[in-house]
Amino acid sequence: MSETPKNTSKIEIRALRKSFGSNEVLKNINLDVAKGGVVALIGPSGSGKSTLLRCINLLVVPDGGSVRVGDTRFAFGDGAKLPEVKTLANFRAGTGMVFQHFNLFPHMTTLQNVMEGPVTVRRMAKADAEKLARTQLAKVGLAEKADQYPATLSGGQKQRVAIARALAMEPDVMLFDEATSALDPELVGEVLNVIQQLASEGMTMVIVTHEIAFAREVADRLIFMRDGVVVEEGPARQVIDNPKESATRAFLSHFHRTGALPPANTTT
Amino acid sequence: MYQWDFGILWSYRWLFLNGLGVTVGFTIVIVLLGLVFGLLGAFGSLSRFKALRLLALTFIEAFRCTPILVQLIWFYYALPILAGVEMTPITASALALSLYGGSFYSEIIRGGIISIDKGQSEAGAALGMTPGQSMRRIVLPQAIKRMIPALMNQSIIQFKNTSLVSVLAVPDLVYQSQVAAHDSYRPLETYTAVAVAYAAILIPLTIIVRRGEKRLAVSE
Numbered sequence: 001m002s003e004t005p006k007n008t009s010k011i012e013i014r015a016l017r018k019s020f021g022s023n024e025v026l027k028n029i030n031l032d033v034a035k036g037g038v039v040a041l042i043g044p045s046g047s048g049k050s051t052l053l054r055c056i057n058l059l060v061v062p063d064g065g066s067v068r069v070g071d072t073r074f075a076f077g078d079g080a081k082l083p084e085v086k087t088l089a090n091f092r093a094g095t096g097m098v099f100q101h102f103n104l105f106p107h108m109t110t111l112q113n114v115m116e117g118p119v120t121v122r123r124m125a126k127a128d129a130e131k132l133a134r135t136q137l138a139k140v141g142l143a144e145k146a147d148q149y150p151a152t153l154s155g156g157q158k159q160r161v162a163i164a165r166a167l168a169m170e171p172d173v174m175l176f177d178e179a180t181s182a183l184d185p186e187l188v189g190e191v192l193n194v195i196q197q198l199a200s201e202g203m204t205m206v207i208v209t210h211e212i213a214f215a216r217e218v219a220d221r222l223i224f225m226r227d228g229v230v231v232e233e234g235p236a237r238q239v240i241d242n243p244k245e246s247a248t249r250a251f252l253s254h255f256h257r258t259g260a261l262p263p264a265n266t267t268t
Numbered sequence: 269m270y271q272w273d274f275g276i277l278w279s280y281r282w283l284f285l286n287g288l289g290v291t292v293g294f295t296i297v298i299v300l301l302g303l304v305f306g307l308l309g310a311f312g313s314l315s316r317f318k319a320l321r322l323l324a325l326t327f328i329e330a331f332r333c334t335p336i337l338v339q340l341i342w343f344y345y346a347l348p349i350l351a352g353v354e355m356t357p358i359t360a361s362a363l364a365l366s367l368y369g370g371s372f373y374s375e376i377i378r379g380g381i382i383s384i385d386k387g388q389s390e391a392g393a394a395l396g397m398t399p400g401q402s403m404r405r406i407v408l409p410q411a412i413k414r415m416i417p418a419l420m421n422q423s424i425i426q427f428k429n430t431s432l433v434s435v436l437a438v439p440d441l442v443y444q445s446q447v448a449a450h451d452s453y454r455p456l457e458t459y460t461a462v463a464v465a466y467a468a469i470l471i472p473l474t475i476i477v478r479r480g481e482k483r484l485a486v487s488e
Binding site (some may be wrong): 023057059085087090091092093094095096097099101103104105106107116117120121122162165166169 | 273385387388390391393394396397398399401406409410413479
């Protein structure tokens, strides 16, 4: 870990490599995300996009290359020491992540879920954490669900709680790992709306998604990955409307690329 | 036809009560100590360090795969020769029984921990928790709920296992009843009464465990 001077990009990935056994899932990946930028990562399953996302907050530890978020940089590979448990935890506290399967804590109420990070990690006083958590829940339109347990919520509501939980850490960047893939189609819109709202507030985000129309609408850059490499990268609309690479064209042909976002039912 | 006469046992009531007290007290000690060994064994077997995993595994298998009666005798007669420390029968049997119970508790606790979805600890890590924090705050509270029925079951077995300490002359219920049986020449009445005493304590306990299991099934 080392301090680097202020840079225009919030996230900087260089020469990133990762293998699981003999399977090389990331081959020399470079990625920059500007402050306030929204990058959508698309690609077929097994392309490495989720692994790349998980390397950004080091939930997956890369084999080589470097990862920088804000002023904190880690280098991996030859001779580089693996970061210590405490260092890693500190680093992750500044990056929020939202998972495909929500991963809410089932033994805690919605409010307790959102308070957990501030109380346990940031050592915030309970009363302050509760105020913060209620604000975040209100932001995702779920203030009235504060005392319910996750099991009583719909998928879309669960995912919005998960977003509130991540936001309660007041992160510099937000990472979304197929946040709408496990949702019933009619619940996708309410989650995408929250993400869109975050984008308009200037949150730096990396979004792994299959919602091409959404990516076109919300992301300013789009990265298409296949087999562990970046095949094509550019402004989201340009790549989606006029893909240069044949692999990108082939992948995008499976989707409706334009059109309105799915309607939001419950977000207010 | 045998003429039952349970009335004769009344004169031994203090002996029985004494023995029962030792049995219950002994169970409490070996369950608590056993849980400590069980936690150590479980965390050891889940450790990132291979040496710790190996150590925990050796402990678990050594005590799980040898008979408790052999362990009791070994701890009292063999260990003092090897280690050069004299142990009272009570210390030796408390140690053997808690380690034996601990090896089973280890497996129950380990199983409970790994039954919790990996996404839970990942979510904890993503919030910035250390592995220790996510274990304490996220994984264990969920895992313990799943472990409780099995832990209770194993503790019931431990209660019955204390009857074996009589071979080392620890004055538990079985040992005292042997004394009473020899003295009264009434082994049938004596051992029947002892069996009833064990059952009278354990049957209510098993009912509580079963209720707990049902409640758990509802809340899951």
